[in-house]
Amino acid sequence: MKLSLRGEYALRALIVLGLNYGRSVVQIQTISRQQNIPKRFLEQILHDLKSAGIVESRRGVAGGYRLHAPPERITLAAVIRHIEGPLAPVSCVSERFYEPCTCPDEAKCGIRSVMKEVRDAIVKILEGFTLAQLCERVRQLHAEPGNPLDYII
Amino acid sequence: MKLSLRGEYALRALIVLGLNYGRSVVQIQTISRQQNIPKRFLEQILHDLKSAGIVESRRGVAGGYRLHAPPERITLAAVIRHIEGPLAPVSCVSERFYEPCTCPDEAKCGIRSVMKEVRDAIVKILEGFTLAQLCERVRQLHAEPGNPLDYII
DNA sequence: TTAATCTTGATAATATTTCTAGTGATTGTA
């Protein structure tokens, strides 16, 4: 599980949306400027998150994006799985993205059994972590919360 | 931490060398055939492991590779770090491969703090796991151990 | 001397990641 830039951008964008949950939609341009993410690239990412049902959009003049579900119900595991694919270090130990590897016999593969442990450790952390908790951490990291839109993540 | 083919091949090769530790050297060709790893590619990988001080080689007619240290003293963390780079999902939380990320302020980055947890979990497992233990698992996975060279990993 | 082996550097082929561009669709408002 390595987080690509795409994945990092997705999380940063979701934090912004999370901090604004319950208010109006947030425009791509706003997120792009605030987080220093290439706008066109961010468009793609948000569209991707929409197709995953994580965010929803509103078009037109006062358009923008917002979370589809409350941030308490969005786990980091779900987000990263959708953007990055398997959380497992090798896909032959992935539950949701299983693919056979090149080893002659999986059942007798020593590497597999270790990587399964790694996978479980990663999954345990990321499934137990919601976007709400992440937003809370961000809030805590800022001594004096001003306008949420100005948060530097 | 995603394991590339290169990393998987490295581990498989090391298991073969681990199972043969204390005996003679093992030829690249032997490992290549047994594990179905492209020979030229394996050459590179073993040379790489040699430069890391993990294996040593003997040239000439009866040449080949063997472990430089006893398998008890080789951790999976050390091997994977050398082949793949940082174990951390983002390099801004890596201890040995630290690099700043694109976020405006690391100290206040919520993502960072979560990824640090993930990193620690991965490191804990892989630093506590030696090649000897991995070889032991492989032996256990085979009900009837025959010639170690014939192990299918 | 010979044959088997590792050594080394170059590089080809492919896949992935990151990012840009262009065009079209939708919507609120004047």
Added chain:
DNA sequence: TACAATCACTAGAAATATTATCAAGATTAA
């Protein structure tokens, strides 16, 4: 209606990483 702001979608350029191959050379045991 017409306009401007915004999302929707597709294509693909550019850079990088991964996987693999080739060829000539150095080393060594027999």
